[in-house]
């Protein structure tokens with residue numbers, strides 16, 4: 001976000017605080033400024049870590065209380081997630097959220113037609129619905145890829161251990177891995193020849 005745009009938001013924030021009867025302290029303003037410039041929906045802890053360099057006296061408690069007050073007055077938005085820590089953001093335009101269960105990344109997405117989706121009857125008879133928000137959960141492509149690579153490493157490690165347990169030198173294992181199935185048969189024979197319980201190779 002450009003500096004001018006951020007400055008504009010800070011002016012709007014100041015006006016909104018005045019209207020809500022909230023005193024605009026230096027710490028409140030800095031917490032808001034940091035959040036307004038963030039795009040990663042930080043938690044209170046993360047905001048505190050980022051701000052402590054600038055405001056060494058800032059306590060974790062002040063960050064919690066400020067975020068609570070600002071979200072109660074609708075000046076910032078609190079996102080409930082699957083983790084124990086809530087995440088926060090300044091909303092510039094309406095959007096929905098996509099959350100990765102693995103890396104906890106929160107991504108914004110637009111769904112303008114969400115208000116046109118018809119709701120189940122029981123919701124319509126419950127009372128007056130005044131807002132709709134959607135949170136979609138899943139595993140992002142990066143995490144999926146990491147998971148696949150880790151699984152491959154674990155399975156390679158397991159194979160390696162099996163070879164070591166059965167007496168094959170690690171170097172042989174590595175050759176087998178790169179040489180393909182024909183080579184594997186050859187190595188298995190050589191390995192058996194080292195085993196006194198195996199019949200001698202012809």
Ligand SMILES: [Zn+2]
Nearest residue numbers: 100103140143
């Ligand atoms: Zn992820």
Ligand SMILES: [Zn+2]
Nearest residue numbers: 089095097108
């Ligand atoms: Zn968002």
